[in-house]
Amino acid sequence: MVSLDEAVIARLETRGERFEILVDPDLALEVKQGKDVDFEKLLAVDTIFKDARRGDKASLEHALKLLQVNSFEEAVRKIIRKGEIQLTTEQRRKMQEQRRRQIVNYIARHAINPQTGTPHPPQRIEKALEEARVNIDIHKSAEEQIPAIIKALRPLLPIKFEERRFAVKIPANYAAKAYPVVIKFGKPEKEEWLKDGSWAFVMKLPAGAVDELFRELNALTKGDFETRML
Numbered sequence: 323m324v325s326l327d328e329a330v331i332a333r334l335e336t337r338g339e340r341f342e343i344l345v346d347p348d349l350a351l352e353v354k355q356g357k358d359v360d361f362e363k364l365l366a367v368d369t370i371f372k373d374a375r376r377g378d379k380a381s382l383e384h385a386l387k388l389l390q391v392n393s394f395e396e397a398v399r400k401i402i403r404k405g406e407i408q409l410t411t412e413q414r415r416k417m418q419e420q421r422r423r424q425i426v427n428y429i430a431r432h433a434i435n436p437q438t439g440t441p442h443p444p445q446r447i448e449k450a451l452e453e454a455r456v457n458i459d460i461h462k463s464a465e466e467q468i469p470a471i472i473k474a475l476r477p478l479l480p481i482k483f484e485e486r487r488f489a490v491k492i493p494a495n496y497a498a499k500a501y502p503v504v505i506k507f508g509k510p511e512k513e514e515w516l517k518d519g520s521w522a523f524v525m526k527l528p529a530g531a532v533d534e535l536f537r538e539l540n541a542l543t544k545g546d547f548e549t550r551m552l
Contacts, residue, residue, distance in 0.1 A: 341385055436480055456475070490539070
């Protein structure tokens with residue numbers, strides 16, 4: 323368990339009532355991001371409070387009813403994920419950096435420059451975010467913030483979201499090693515193992531991801547693979 327001195331308060335207000343728990347700040351941040359953690363290390367005490375500072379405990383039965391969950395662990399997750407965590411300054415900085423990287427990577431992978439038909443380099447996206455003075459919300463996912471961010475970036479950066487459908491054929495001597503590389507980008511729409519041992523497949527991906535996949539396949543096969551846009 324995290325010590326009381328190191329714990330912070332996670333708080334959720336619902337239906338006119340407040341529920342608080344004492345949590346490890348780093349592990350709570352992971353729960354906030356949808357990760358699973360060790361509950362014994364997460365909590366300072368196995369208690370839901372009305373007011374943690376005063377030690378005013380809430381009835382577990384009443385808390386479960388208002389939070390609309392069936393167990394203490396579900397209640398803890400909901401309080402953290404839906405509520406607020408009293409993060410330290412350093413944690414806020416780290417979360418801000420992480421969310422910023424997620425947004426930059428999302429745009430680089432899903433969007434292209436319509437003037438050139440190629441993805442924007444991450445450095446260019448970073449610069450545009452700074453110039454547009456985009457405010458990144460650490461409590462919202464990257465995907466939730468993309469529409470507003472794209473609207474702010476468009477006066478500075480030509481952006482178009484586009485998907486591409488393509489076919490690839492990989493020779494037998496590289497096919498087995500190429501399979502896990504391809505699958506991490508997504509599941510092919512169609513695939514076939516040919517008589518000569520080569521692997522052929524059809525996929526649809528965001529434009530930026532297509533270039534990224536082709537770079538990885540090029541490095542793996544030393545350029546020995548075939549592609550065709552559909």
